[in-house]
Structures are given as structure tokens and as C-alpha cells.
Amino acid sequence: MEKFEDLGFSKVDYDREKRQGFPEVIYGEGKSIEQIHLIMSKLIEKHGRVMVTRVDKEKGQLLIEAFPLSKYDSVSSILLYGEPKQQFAGEIMVLCAGTSDLFVAEEAAITAEWMGCKVNRLYDVGVAGIDRLLAYRDQITTASVLIVVAGMEGALPSVVGGLVQRPVIAVPTSVGYGAHLQGLTPLLAMLSSCASGMSVVNIDNGFGAAYQATLILKLASEGVNNEITIS
Numbered sequence: 001m002e003k004f005e006d007l008g009f010s011k012v013d014y015d016r017e018k019r020q021g022f023p024e025v026i027y028g029e030g031k032s033i034e035q036i037h038l039i040m041s042k043l044i045e046k047h048g049r050v051m052v053t054r055v056d057k058e059k060g061q062l063l064i065e066a067f068p069l070s071k072y073d074s075v076s077s078i079l080l081y082g083e084p085k086q087q088f089a090g091e092i093m094v095l096c097a098g099t100s101d102l103f104v105a106e107e108a109a110i111t112a113e114w115m116g117c118k119v120n121r122l123y124d125v126g127v128a129g130i131d132r133l134l135a136y137r138d139q140i141t142t143a144s145v146l147i148v149v150a151g152m153e154g155a156l157p158s159v160v161g162g163l164v165q166r167p168v169i170a171v172p173t174s175v176g177y178g179a180h181l182q183g184l185t186p187l188l189a190m191l192s193s194c195a196s197g198m199s200v201v202n203i204d205n206g207f208g209a210a211y212q213a214t215l216i217l218k219l220a221s222e223g224v225n226n227e228i229t230i231s
Helices: 016-020 033-047 057-066 099-114 127-134 137-142 156-161 178-191 206-221
Strands: 004-006 011-013 050-053 071-073 078-081 092-096 119-122 145-150 168-172 198-200
Touching: 011 033, 033 050, 033 057, 050 099, 057 071, 057 078, 078 099, 092 099, 092 137, 092 156, 092 206, 099 119, 099 145, 099 168, 099 206, 119 137, 127 137, 127 156, 145 156, 145 206, 156 168, 156 178, 156 198, 168 178, 168 206, 178 198
Parallel strands: 092 119, 092 145, 145 168, 168 198
Antiparallel strands: 004 011, 050 078, 071 078
16 A cells, blocks of 8 residues: 555655554644545545544534534544544543533543543543542542643642552643633643653643553553563
């Protein structure tokens, strides 16, 4: 199979799944409906499935008309075509601090599910009402990987990181008042966290968090040989 195809406005990367484990995902924002339609057609032809992120409702409806087997989620603004190829062992838990963070949390959850992961959701458990979080402590501590989404001051990932012995992926959101600076404040807070073993992705990047979490489960499922050879 050819590694990529030059469409003029885009070079569709058919080799992405072989190199990275998953087909190329289309970032829909800023692309015309015609561009998305053509890229989708090419990826469906080669892989039988495709995911498009950041698609508004109008484009989503037009794409569903063109690809009747696709599904559109208005909360995450994701369009999906095709089912996951595999199911990795373990579970990803996606937590978010408030309902206003759902658009990022659902982007993470739906992405991870489409990539073949079991996902458990725990929403509206921010530190302003800490009992809401602690009521689910058993589920939190047994998850394989945790994606923690928060805006405002971004405190939730640090709290979760102090409760678990699993990888925590923190996602700052652009939700908050003025000094929140469109997500910069929680981003810096998460980068400065004293909770060990926590990584941080970019503002509103639920997709990137899900991709990282999926790669962790994928690696664990492959039974990696850690033997070191010294020459």
C-alpha cells in the first residue's frame, strides 16, 4: 500500500497505522466540508474507519448525509465512522471537575473508545465539593490510566495524583474566569504539580490525552520484553 497520497491541499497518511498503531485522525476545524469529505473517503477506502475531531454541527450533519454509517457526537464535536479493531486490557477512567469541562472530557473518552479501550467516566467531581470525588475512591484507585480534565485553577489532577499508583494525564481546559487566562492558569498549575507520575497535555487537548493513555494500555497489552542486552 502506498504510504501517502497527495491531494494537493492534503497528503493523506496511509502508513500512519503501521507506524503508530492507529489510522490518521482528521482535525476538522478550519477544513472545508469538501476537504473533509475527500480525506474521509480515502481513509475509509484504506482503513475502513475514520475519526474526525472538532467538527461543528452543520458540517457533522452534512457528513452524516454523505456517510450514513457515521455517527456524530455534539458534545465532543467528533464524527466517527467504523468500529474499534481491538480491545486492550485494562481501563481508562476519564474524570472532569465540572460539567463545563464535558466537551474536553468527552473528546478524550470517545477517542479512547474508538481506539479500542474500555472507558469509565466520572464527571463533575471537582475539588469545590471534594466528597463527590472521594465517594468514588475505590473505582479511581483501580483504573489503569486516569485522564483528569479541569479548568479554573486546575487542582483536580493533583488531588487524583495523590490517591493513585497509576499514570495520570492532566488536561487543562479553557473554562474559567478572567485570571484563568483561557486555560493558561490551570496549565501552569498542572505543570507545577507536586503529584508524582503526572503528565500534562495542551489546553483542551482531550484527543492528545486519550492517545497517550491508549498507547500506555497498548504497550501493556503487548507484554513488552524488558530484558536489557549489554554488549
